Amino acid sequence: MNKKFALIGYPLGHTMSPFIHNRLFELTGISAEYEAIEIPPSQLSSQMPSLKSLDGFNVTIPHKCSIIPLLDELDKTASIYGSVNTVSFKKGISRGYNTDSFGFLKAISTAGIELKGNVTILGAGGAARTFAFESVLAGCNLTLCVREQDLPQAQQLLKELNNLSPESSINVKTLSQAPENTDLLINATPVGMYPHTDASPILSDFLNGVKAVFDAIYNPAETLLLQEAKKAGATTVGGMAMLVWQAARAQEIWNDITFKESDISKLIEEANAELARLFRS
Ligand code: NAP
16 A cells, blocks of 8 residues: 655645655655645644644644644654654654754765854754754854844844853854855855845855855755855855755655665756756746
8 A cells, every 4th residue: 555645834835845755755666655735824733633644744834843742752853953844653653853954964965065164154044043053063163144134033043052052152143244264154045046046145255265055945956156156166065955865864764764875866966957847947
């Protein structure tokens, strides 16, 4: 019998998750279906009993935090971030995980980028939280760079990071004060995302001397920021690698399997090609 998985969120619009998960099922030979289910925030708890008929599901905005009280158990990955993107059902017990951090760490490590030294993160929203927690846990010196209006949001994140690691060096600055001696620059804002592909979150002058750049945006595959960083001599990696690796990790959890790096690298290229076909045909 086919296993059944899903993505829940609201609104979902176009999502790459069914494409990625179906290709992952093909790789493992697991017979399974993956569907996208829109659930408005007011219906999350009433829909929970029907979700229990699934073998597992992914969670996206706006349910990543509100799903937590509805679950039996939380994995360490989810309790650190207070955010769940994957739910498994085993022996009738629902357990929440966060596979975004795994996706981020795999995306950079497979591109040959080390999480060490001076890390600068642009933005202070959901994705920035993941990158900031991982950077601090890895012992990096962290600078969060945000718009003036987002300084209170960044200060709140700074407080949480200080609680996690009081010894760490963490600063909050505006985008125009981004530090020059950055080993890894991470874009966690939506600036540069399709269709506004001629925008970049930071002036190219700041890229001189930056060793590596990770852009969480996956549409387009190569943002203006990544193009400019490459020209300035940095190692670059786009967000599709994180999206595919977090999905692969979810399937590893659901189905007790392990994927080969070479298969996932091929799938990242396929997913980028599929996105280009969908959005630019
Ligand atoms: P989010 O929670 O809305 O956070 C975005 C951050 O960027 C917020 O601090 C936001 O400030 C700030 N921001 C918005 N517009 C800006 C602008 N014009 N200039 C400077 N800062 C701006 O979104 P998110 O979920 O973190 O996602 C951020 C990006 O990461 C998106 O492009 C998303 O697609 C991508 N992402 C990728 C993956 C992946 O697997 N590759 C996973 C998650 C997210 P306000 O709160 O004031 O708007």
